[in-house]
Amino acid sequence: MSQTNKIQTLGSTLGSLVKPHRTWALAALGALLLGSAMSLTMPVMFRWLIDSGFLAGENPEGLNSAFGYLLVLVFVLAMASAVRFYLVTTLGERISADLRNRVYSHLLVQRPEFFETLKVGEVLSRLTADTTLIQTLIGSSLSFFLRNSLTTLGGLVMLLLTSPLLSGAVLLLVLVVMVPVVILARRVRKLSRASQDKLADSSAIAQEVLNQITTVQAFNQEHTEAAKFTTSSEQTYRTARRRTINRSALLFVAIGLAFAGLVAVLWMGAKAVASGEMSAGELAQFVMYAAFVGAGFAALSEVLGEFQRAAGAAERLIELLNLDTTIHKQGLPAPAKQGGFLIEFKHVDFAYPSAPEKFVLENFNLSIQRGETLAVVGPSGAGKSTLFSLLLRWYDVNQGQVLIEGQALESLDLEQWRANCAYVAQEAVIFSGSLKDNVRYSKPDATAEEIDKAMADAAATQFVRRMPDGLDTSVGEKGVRLSGGERQRVSIARAVLRDAGLLLLDEATASLDAESEQLVQQAIEKSRHGRTTLIIAHRLATVMAADRIVVMNEGKIVEMGTHKDLMAKQGLYAKLASLQFIDENAQKLMANVAN
Numbered sequence: 048m049s050q051t052n053k054i055q056t057l058g059s060t061l062g063s064l065v066k067p068h069r070t071w072a073l074a075a076l077g078a079l080l081l082g083s084a085m086s087l088t089m090p091v092m093f094r095w096l097i098d099s100g101f102l103a104g105e106n107p108e109g110l111n112s113a114f115g116y117l118l119v120l121v122f123v124l125a126m127a128s129a130v131r132f133y134l135v136t137t138l139g140e141r142i143s144a145d146l147r148n149r150v151y152s153h154l155l156v157q158r159p160e161f162f163e164t165l166k167v168g169e170v171l172s173r174l175t176a177d178t179t180l181i182q183t184l185i186g187s188s189l190s191f192f193l194r195n196s197l198t199t200l201g202g203l204v205m206l207l208l209t210s211p212l213l214s215g216a217v218l219l220l221v222l223v224v225m226v227p228v229v230i231l232a233r234r235v236r237k238l239s240r241a242s243q244d245k246l247a248d249s250s251a252i253a254q255e256v257l258n259q260i261t262t263v264q265a266f267n268q269e270h271t272e273a274a275k276f277t278t279s280s281e282q283t284y285r286t287a288r289r290r291t292i293n294r295s296a297l298l299f300v301a302i303g304l305a306f307a308g309l310v311a312v313l314w315m316g317a318k319a320v321a322s323g324e325m326s327a328g329e330l331a332q333f334v335m336y337a338a339f340v341g342a343g344f345a346a347l348s349e350v351l352g353e354f355q356r357a358a359g360a361a362e363r364l365i366e367l368l369n370l371d372t373t374i375h376k377q378g379l380p381a382p383a384k385q386g387g388f389l390i391e392f393k394h395v396d397f398a399y400p401s402a403p404e405k406f407v408l409e410n411f412n413l414s415i416q417r418g419e420t421l422a423v424v425g426p427s428g429a430g431k432s433t434l435f436s437l438l439l440r441w442y443d444v445n446q447g448q449v450l451i452e453g454q455a456l457e458s459l460d461l462e463q464w465r466a467n468c469a470y471v472a473q474e475a476v477i478f479s480g481s482l483k484d485n486v487r488y489s490k491p492d493a494t495a496e497e498i499d500k501a502m503a504d505a506a507a508t509q510f511v512r513r514m515p516d517g518l519d520t521s522v523g524e525k526g527v528r529l530s531g532g533e534r535q536r537v538s539i540a541r542a543v544l545r546d547a548g549l550l551l552l553d554e555a556t557a558s559l560d561a562e563s564e565q566l567v568q569q570a571i572e573k574s575r576h577g578r579t580t581l582i583i584a585h586r587l588a589t590v591m592a593a594d595r596i597v598v599m600n601e602g603k604i605v606e607m608g609t610h611k612d613l614m615a616k617q618g619l620y621a622k623l624a625s626l627q628f629i630d631e632n633a634q635k636l637m638a639n640v641a642n
C-alpha cells in the first residue's frame with residue numbers, strides 16, 4: 048500500500064469509527080478550539096500589560112482589571128482543557144472498545160483455514176495491543192496534534208501580524224526543522240510496524256507453549272522453549288530500540304533546531320527594540336508566539352511518531368477487518384428435520400485450502416438415507432473427518448456437490464443449517480465454566496430436566512454425582528479438571544441435548560472404558576431414531592450397531608454394506624475388524640489376568 052493510500056485508509060477507518068459518536072467528537076472539538084483560542088490570546092494580554100505601563104508602575108487600577116481578565120482567561124483555559132481531556136480520552140476508550148468488538152466478531156466468522164495460517168497468539172496481540180494503539184491515537188495523540196496544530200498555526204499568523212520580518216526568519220527556521228523530521232519520522236514508522244509484528248510473534252510463541260505446558264514439561268523442553276521466547280523477545284527489544292534511537296534523534300533535531308532558531312530570533316528582536324523599531328510589549332508577544340510555534344513543531348514531530356505507530360496498527364487491523372474468508376451465509380431456508388435428512392455427496396473433489404494440490408476426496412459419491420445410522424471406518428488419514436468438515440461447511444467442496452434433501456448445501460442459510468447439526472469432535476472440547484454451562488452450550492435455553500436427560504443419555508450422571516458441586520462444578524480451562532472419558536461424555540451430552548436432525552460423532556467413544564462405552568452406545572442407539580447419524584469409529588462394537596458401514600481409504604469408498612456382508616468380502620473391513628478382534632481379545636485376556 049502506498050503512503051497516501053495508507054493515510055487514506057487510516058483516515059476512513061478513523062472516520063467510520065468516530066461517526067457514531069460525532070456529537071461527542073464535536074463537543075471535544077469545541078472544547079479544544081476554546082482552549083486553543085485562550086492560549087493564543089495570552090500573549091496579546093501580556094503585550095497589553097507591558098505596553099500599558101506595567102513596567103513603569105503607572106495606572107494601578109487598569110493593572111488590577113488587566114490581571115483580573117488574565118485570571119478569567121486562565122480559568123476558561125483550565126476548564127476547556129479539562130473538558131477536552133475528558134471528552135477526548137473517553138472517546139478514545141469508546142472507539143477502541145468498538146474496534147475490539149468489531150475485530151473479534153469478524154474473527155469469529157472466519158473459516159477454519161484462517162486460523163491455520165495465522166497463530167492465535169498473533170490474533171490476540173492484534174486484538175489487544177493494536178487496538179490500544181488506536182486508543183492512544185484517538186484518546187491523546189490526535190487531540191495533542193490538533194491542539195498543537197492550532198496553536199502553531201495561530202502563532203504563525205500572530206507572528207506575521209506582529210513583525211513580518213522576524214516572522215520570515217521563523218518560517219525559514221521551520222523549513223530547516225521539517226526536512227530532517229520528515230525523513231526520521233518515515234524511518235520510525237517502518238520500525239514501528241516491525242516492532243509490533245515482532246511482539247505479536249512472541250505472544251504467539253507463548254500462547255502455543257502455555258496451552259501445551261504439560262507436554263512441554265514431560266519432555267523437559269522448558270529451557271528450549273524459554274530460549275525460543277527469549278530469542279523472539281530479544282528481536283522485539285532490538286527493533287524497539289532502533290525505533291527509540293530514531294525517535295530520540297527526531298526529538299533532538301526538532302527541539303535543538305527549534306530552540307536554537309528561537310534564540311537567533313530573540314537576538315534579532317532585542318536589536319529591533321533597542322533601535323526603537325518595536326515596543327517591549329510587542330517583542331514579548333512575538334517571543335511568546337515564537338515559543339508557541341517552536342514548541343508546537345517540536346510537539347508535532349513527537350506526535351508524528353505516535354501517528355506512525357498507530358498507522359501501523361490500523362493497517363494491521365484493517366487487514367484483518369477486510370479479510371474475506373467468511374463463508375457466504377445467507378441462503379435458502381434449510382429443510383425442516385423430518386426424521387433426519389437425506390444427504391448426498393455427488394462427485395465431490397476436495398483439497399484443504401492449505402494444501403490445494405493434495406485431494407483428500409476424489410470423485411466421492413455417497414447417499415445417506417433419512418434416519419439412517421451410518422458408520423464410517425477406514426485407516427487414519429482416509430478422509431473420514433473431512434466428510435464432517437464439509438457437512439458442517441467449515442470448507443466448501445472444490446468440485447461436485449453436497450445435497451441436503453436435494454438442495455445444494457452451499458445454497459442453504461448457514462446458521463439455519465448448522466442449527467440442524469450436532470457434532471462431537473474427535474478431541475472433546477470443553478470450555479472453562481461449569482459442567483452445566485458446557486452441556487447447555489448447544490441449547491442455552493435448555494431446562495434442568497433436558498440437561499439431566501442428556502447427561503443420563505451420555506452415561507454422565509454417575510460421575511457428575513461424585514463431583515463436589517454436581518452440575519455446577521467448575522471444570523477449569525479446557526476442562527483440565529476432568530478425565531478424558533468425562534470430557535468426552537460431557538461433549539456427547541452437549542450434542543444429545545441439541546436434538547438435531549443430523550448427529551455427527553467423530554470417534555466419540557474412543558476414550559471411554561468398556562462400560563461407559565456400552566452405556567453411550569445404548570444412548571446413541573436410543574437417540575438415532577428420527578435423525579440421521581454419522582459415526583466415525585474404530586471400535587467394532589460401535590460399528591456393528593450401525594445400519595450400514597462405509598469403508599474409506601485414501602479419499603475413496605472402497606467397501607460398503609453391513610458387518611456381515613463386509614466380513615464375507617474378506618477385504619479391508621475384514622482386515623480392520625480382525626485387528627480389532629485381536630485387540631479386544633487381548634484386552635479381555637489382560638482383564639482376566641488382572642482379576
Ligand SMILES: Nc1ncnc2c1ncn2[C@@H]1O[C@H](COP(=O)(O)OP(=O)(O)OP(=O)(O)O)[C@@H](O)[C@H]1O
Pocket residue numbers: 163399400401402407425426427428429430431432433434473
Ligand atoms: N486442515 C487441514 N489442512 C490440510 N490437510 C488436512 C487438514 N485436515 C486434514 N488434512 C489431511 O486430510 C487427510 C484426511 O484427513 P481426515 O482428518 O479426514 O482423516 P481421518 O480419516 O478422519 O483420519 P483419523 O482417523 O486419523 O482421524 C489427511 O491426509 C490429513 O493430513
